[in-house]
Amino acid sequence: xxxxxxxxxxxxxxxxxxxxxxxxxxxxxxxxxxxxxxxxxxxxxxxxxxxxxxxxxxxxxxxxxxxxxxxxxxxxxxxxxxxxxxxxxxxxxxxxxxxxxxxxxxxxxxxxxxxxxxxxxxxxxxxxxxxxxxxxxxxxxxxxxxxxxxxxxxxxxxxxxxxxxxxxxxxxxxxxxxxxxxxxxxxxxxxxxxxxxxxxxxxxxxxxxxxxxxxxxxxxxxxxxxxxxxxxxxxxxxxxxxxxxxxxxxxxxxxxxxxxxxxxxxxxxxxxxxxxxxxxxxxxxxxxxxxxxxxxxxxxxxxxxxxxxxxxxxxxxxxxxxxxxxxxxxxxxxxxxxxxxxxxxxxxxxxxxxxxxxxxxxxxxx
Amino acid sequence: xxxxxxxxxxxxxxxxxxxxxxxxxxxxxxxxxxxxxxxxxxxxxxxxxxxxxxxxxxxxxxxxxxxxxxxxxxxxxxxxxxxxxxxxxxxxxxxxxxxxxxxxxxxxxxxxxxxxxxxxxxxxxxxxxxxxxxxxxxxxxxxxxxxxxxxxxxxxxxxxxxxxxxxxxxxxxxxxxxxxxxxxxxxxxxxxxxxxxxxxxxxxxxxxxxxxxxxxxxxxxxxxxxxxxxxxxxxxxxxxxxxxxxxxxxxxxxxxxxxxxxxxxxxxxxxxxxxxxxxxxxxxxxxxxxxxxxxxxxxxxxxxxxxxxxxxxxxxxxxxxxxxxxxxxxxxxxxxxxxxxxxxxxxxxxxxxxxxxxxxxxxxxx
Numbered sequence: 001x002x003x004x005x006x007x008x009x010x011x012x013x014x015x016x017x018x019x020x021x022x023x024x025x026x027x028x029x030x031x032x033x034x035x036x037x038x039x040x041x042x043x044x045x046x047x048x049x050x051x052x053x054x055x056x057x058x059x060x061x062x063x064x065x066x067x068x069x070x071x072x073x074x075x076x077x078x079x080x081x082x083x084x085x086x087x088x089x090x091x092x093x094x095x096x097x098x099x100x101x102x103x104x105x106x107x108x109x110x111x112x113x114x115x116x117x118x119x120x121x122x123x124x125x126x127x128x129x130x131x132x133x134x135x136x137x138x139x140x141x142x143x144x145x146x147x148x149x150x151x152x153x154x155x156x157x158x159x160x161x162x163x164x165x166x167x168x169x170x171x172x173x174x175x176x177x178x179x180x181x182x183x184x185x186x187x188x189x190x191x192x193x194x195x196x197x198x199x200x201x202x203x204x205x206x207x208x209x210x211x212x213x214x215x216x217x218x219x220x221x222x223x224x225x226x227x228x229x230x231x232x233x234x235x236x237x238x239x240x241x242x243x244x245x246x247x248x249x250x251x252x253x254x255x256x257x258x259x260x261x262x263x264x265x266x267x268x269x270x271x272x273x274x275x276x277x278x279x280x281x282x283x284x285x286x287x288x289x290x291x292x293x294x295x296x297x298x299x300x301x302x303x304x305x306x307x308x309x310x311x312x313x314x315x316x317x318x319x320x321x322x323x324x325x326x327x328x329x330x331x332x333x334x335x336x337x338x339x340x341x342x343x344x345x346x347x348x349x350x351x352x353x354x355x356x357x358x359x360x361x362x363x364x365x366x
Numbered sequence: 367x368x369x370x371x372x373x374x375x376x377x378x379x380x381x382x383x384x385x386x387x388x389x390x391x392x393x394x395x396x397x398x399x400x401x402x403x404x405x406x407x408x409x410x411x412x413x414x415x416x417x418x419x420x421x422x423x424x425x426x427x428x429x430x431x432x433x434x435x436x437x438x439x440x441x442x443x444x445x446x447x448x449x450x451x452x453x454x455x456x457x458x459x460x461x462x463x464x465x466x467x468x469x470x471x472x473x474x475x476x477x478x479x480x481x482x483x484x485x486x487x488x489x490x491x492x493x494x495x496x497x498x499x500x501x502x503x504x505x506x507x508x509x510x511x512x513x514x515x516x517x518x519x520x521x522x523x524x525x526x527x528x529x530x531x532x533x534x535x536x537x538x539x540x541x542x543x544x545x546x547x548x549x550x551x552x553x554x555x556x557x558x559x560x561x562x563x564x565x566x567x568x569x570x571x572x573x574x575x576x577x578x579x580x581x582x583x584x585x586x587x588x589x590x591x592x593x594x595x596x597x598x599x600x601x602x603x604x605x606x607x608x609x610x611x612x613x614x615x616x617x618x619x620x621x622x623x624x625x626x627x628x629x630x631x632x633x634x635x636x637x638x639x640x641x642x643x644x645x646x647x648x649x650x651x652x653x654x655x656x657x658x659x660x661x662x663x664x665x666x667x668x669x670x671x672x673x674x675x676x677x678x679x680x681x682x683x684x685x686x687x688x689x690x691x692x693x694x695x696x697x698x699x700x701x702x703x704x705x706x707x708x709x710x711x712x713x714x715x716x717x718x719x720x721x722x723x724x725x726x727x728x729x730x731x732x
Binding site for chain 2: 181257
């Protein structure tokens with residue numbers, strides 16, 4: 001059912017599509033790079049599977065190809081950026097570069113962004129800080145799918161938190177997590193398989209726990225991390241709210257139930273508070289040597305990593321992991337063996353290929 | 367079983383004890399204020415119940431009364447502070463003030479602290495930013511009680527995240543949450559009652575789920591937020607790890623299993639990596655108007671708060687809350703009606719009263 005493709009081939013294909021949409025070559029390559037990073041790291045829901053979604057947003061006039069994101073207001077360590085209704089895949093690296101530049105100058109940089117669109121995986125942008133010996137942070141709000149604790153209404157996105165922390169001899173630590181019990185992409189996989197979801201992921205329209213992965217389409221909601229009140233769903237709600245406030249309210253983007261939906265066929269919210277625009281993001285960069293010498297930090301972070309990998313495992317066959325380990329291993333594997341794409345994704349990409357007259361690559365031999 | 371006391375009486379008693387330990391009056395009052403804030407907000411485990419714990423750490427030479435916290439290294443927006451083995455209740459407000467001062471000057475301030483001790487509730491320190499129209503952030507690591515996902519070993523504290531966000535006409539939003547499914551204080555309440563814990567809080571020494579609240583004393587561990595792998599315990603582990611790295615590794619404090627235990631009768635870890643000292647904290651202050659005019663933000667954050675309070679509730683009798691609502695309501699109630707203390711806490715405080723020759727107040731009439 002899956003076909004496997006070489007990374008480079010998919011990258012070329014994806015960049016070609018963006019160029020046909022009107023992006024210049026460096027922009028198209030960057031957008032393709034952000035998107036492919038999701039497939040490489042095993043977050044299949046956020047990679048090429050979304051390419052047609054971006055195309056449809058562009059067709060619907062919700063993404064401007066000629067957008068020029070600009071700084072609205074700034075201080076030495078902060079900035080508010082207007083994404084000019086641009087492609088989030090490009091707005092986000094732009095904003096993260098501003099945060100990094102500020103961190104170079106005054107130790108840290110913090111950038112809130114409004115009037116943007118979906119930016120791919122948060123981890124990509126956070127990881128831009130790593131090569132600068134900085135801790136990188138990337139947050140974004142997203143289409144409302146998650147109900148707050150004690151509610152039956154979808155009010156929050158799966159609002160991810162990504163943090164990348166440089167190490168010494170060890171690979172960096174990379175956290176990239178939805179603040180819901182499960183991300184929507186995982187639910188989509190179950191929908192394709194017609195399998196039941198684990199308990200604790202979803203509630204139905206009346207707020208009862210359910211395992212039906214289609215409950216979301218029938219008025220249900222994803223649950224915040226913690227799943228039930230007695231195991232801390234109010235905490236997952238708090239985290240998701242925090243991401244929404246820093247990404248949405250702080251810069252003046254859409255927030256809560258007024259975040260514009262990613263899918264083009266849902267209408268934009270009509271009753272959004274005046275003065276809010278688009279999806280919002282929040283980025284941070286913290287220079288390690290703004291706290292103490294980077295070498296001393298590296299020694300200790302390597303100790304941290306090694307000590308946690310050596311923690312007594314539940315099952316001797318499955319050692320304890322450090323955040324980012326699974327995605328890094330997946331990336332190494334997929335760079336070598338290629339990226340498997342579900343047949344429905346291949347079909348959608350072939351449709352784009354025909355429409356834009358762009359060559360679609362052959363799969364690798366199995 | 368509980369006796370109720372006037373807030374002011376407990377504050378005076380607590381400050382008197384700190385003065386007998388050698389603190390001057392302003393220090394003693396501040397330490398008492400931080401501690402009492404926990405009781406006021408209903409986080410009973412972190413308030414007066416801990417006073418004898420601090421006294422014992424002081425007797426054991428692990429808290430220096432004459433500590434003078436100092437800045438080790440700084441940039442315009444960051445600082446690393448050495449707590450000089452001081453009382454966390456005093457080191458933390460000092461560090462938070464440094465973060466606030468930096469935010470005034472360059473938009474944001476970020477302070478990592480080493481060589482400190484337990485700092486009370488994280489929310490107190492985060493809330494110091496509110497009167498400055500800033501978002502306040504406070505993190506700390508803590509004695510290892512939580513097992514990472516896939517592990518049976520206690521490697522992390524309940525490592526809290528506190529964020530305080532100023533509002534306009536509405537009261538501020540205050541998040542103050544342990545990154546474990548349940549904080550240890552909640553377990554202690556069940557132990558006193560000899561009641562079972564909900565599923566998802568604890569595992570036993572071999573990593574099996576258990577509801578026995580005493581399992582922690584028998585080699586078990588608290589579970590990260592998310593409780594089980596399939597409902598996201600790896601995410602709670604990531605959050606706890608993040609708090610440990612920012613609070614511990616970044617400044618050079620103890621981290622992971624090497625965080626010094628709060629209880630005086632457990633020995634300090636002997637194999638801690640060289641160059642690490644004490645408990646670590648991390649503070650942040652973000653000036654609202656470093657992003658956009660505070661008035662525009664206030665209008666939107668008030669909309670956020672009202673819209674979330676109006677979210678369709680699961681149960682019409684229990685409206686949806688905004689983070690900080692329960693604690694604020696508790697504080698209003700306890701300021702008026704007094705603070706109830708468990709008999710075991712009263713007993714411990716009376717022992718301190720006798721020992722230090724400090725008057726212990728009479729309870730209020732019921």
